[in-house]
Structures are given as structure tokens and as C-alpha cells.
Amino acid sequence: MLELKNIKKSYDNKTILNDISLKIETGEIVSILGPSGSGKTTLLNVILGLTEISSGQIIFDGQDLSKVPMQNRGFNIVFQDYALFPNLNAYDNIIYGLRNKPGISTPEEVAELVNLLGLKEHLKKRIDQLSGGQKQRVALARTLVMKPKILLLDEPLSALDGVIKESIKERIQLIAKQYNLTTIIVTHDPEEALTLSDKVLIINEGKISQFDRPQVIVSQPQTQFVEKFILSQLRIKRDNIFRLFGNLPAAAAGAAR
Numbered sequence: 001m002l003e004l005k006n007i008k009k010s011y012d013n014k015t016i017l018n019d020i021s022l023k024i025e026t027g028e029i030v031s032i033l034g035p036s037g038s039g040k041t042t043l044l045n046v047i048l049g050l051t052e053i054s055s056g057q058i059i060f061d062g063q064d065l066s067k068v069p070m071q072n073r074g075f076n077i078v079f080q081d082y083a084l085f086p087n088l089n090a091y092d093n094i095i096y097g098l099r100n101k102p103g104i105s106t107p108e109e110v111a112e113l114v115n116l117l118g119l120k121e122h123l124k125k126r127i128d129q130l131s132g133g134q135k136q137r138v139a140l141a142r143t144l145v146m147k148p149k150i151l152l153l154d155e156p157l158s159a160l161d162g163v164i165k166e167s168i169k170e171r172i173q174l175i176a177k178q179y180n181l182t183t184i185i186v187t188h189d190p191e192e193a194l195t196l197s198d199k200v201l202i203i204n205e206g207k208i209s210q211f212d213r214p215q216v217i218v219s220q221p222q223t224q225f226v227e228k229f230i231l232s233q234l235r236i237k238r239d240n241i242f243r244l245f246g247n248l249p250a251a252a253a254g255a256a257r
Helices: 040-048 090-094 107-116 132-144 162-178 190-196 214-219 224-236 238-245 250-256
Strands: 002-011 014-024 029-033 055-060 075-078 150-154 182-187 199-204 207-212
Touching (some): 002 040, 014 199, 029 190, 040 150, 075 132, 090 107, 107 162, 132 162, 150 162, 162 190, 182 190, 190 214, 199 214, 199 224, 207 214, 207 224, 214 224
Antiparallel strands (some): 002 055, 199 207
16 A cells, blocks of 8 residues: 655755665554654655655555655644644534535544544533543544545654553554554554554664564564664563563563563
């Protein structure tokens, strides 16, 4: 569905992304994972169309989008700070985009999303009356009513913790499955990426270190960087990794001890 071919991005002779090539299938949840400054946010912006590439191709459903403006790609993003309108209540935020494109989602489809995200009782609340998790769900609903071809999420769980964080993760997974919606997530948290995604793309210094299913990354890290970055987290967040993988693969179990 989405293919990146030899993507390179440079600023002032400094290479931020270098030879990024991968394929993301329809309906997959893919996390882009890496330390600060690794290029993961730049890659998200490149896919969105917010940032132009220096060279390479972005192919979506067989069409080259490399020179297609952001507004014509049909991809939508939920930013880390939610970017909600404080002067509008939750419901008016959700349907804001439909003012200019009213035919995209019917009232019934909006109501379905509201119910799916558990927002029915919060629709009349001001934004400052919402919790962090509620704001995140409003931001998701506002994006989803526009029926994006690809959903992009920038650190969607970074401001959340505990039960709220797990609830949002479950809703993201449910939405991706129910709508067969390709979802790409930027995160700096290995545990989050491993437990949320179908595949994880690990980048470091603008290059791909590994792109594979979480189980493979945990059990068969391909580089020393991946081993250090991922497996060190198993010592810290062992319980969550066990919930995902059951009995840890041998390599991961050794790292977790």
C-alpha cells in the first residue's frame, strides 16, 4: 500500500534521512522508533507531505506522491499536543473538518466513532474540561471523521500513563482493525512500540536499523544498537513484554535477567 524507495532528506548539507526503503501493508500499525534526533519525526513529516524529500520516491497504491502536496495526499495526522480548538466544545472540534467537506462522513458515521471512542458523555464539554486521554480521543475522532487513507500519530501516548495509556492503545488497535486503516506512529518508547504495533521500524542516525515484527526484533536484534535500545527496556518493563510475548524468546529472556 505504502512504499518508500531510497528516501533521503538533507538540510544544509546535513543528512537527516539516508536511504530509507520499506513497504507498509494496508491495515498495518507501524511504529517508527528511535532516540531523539534519529530522524523519526522527519520521516513522519515526509510521509505526510509536510517536508519535501531530497531524493527517492513515496509510492501509495501505485501512485508516486513524491511531489504531491500534503493537502492532496489524503493522509491525516494527530499531533502530540492534540491541536484542538479551545473555543469549541468537544463535538464541534470533532466535526470541524466536515464544515468544508460535509459529505465525507454522515451523522451516523460520526456517532459511530463517538461511541467507539467513548466520547458520548463528553461532547458538550469545553476542551479545558477534558482529561488528557479524552483530548487524545477527541483529536482521534476529529481526524477519523475525515476518513484518512493513512493515519499518522505523533507521540500519541507520551502525555498519558497507567490505565488511560492502555485504553488509548487498545482503541488505536481497534480502530485500525475495524476500519482496515494503515496507521503510522512515532514514538521514543520501545515498550510502547512493541506492544502496540504489527511492525516496528527502528531508525538511528537517519538509517534503518531494523524493520520487522515485534517478536522478531525482540528475539533477533540485527544490530548492536537495536539490542541495546530494545533489550535494555525488557529489564525495566518486563511485565508488559511478557503480556505481549508470553514466554520471552531466548535472547530476550537472557537480556531481561
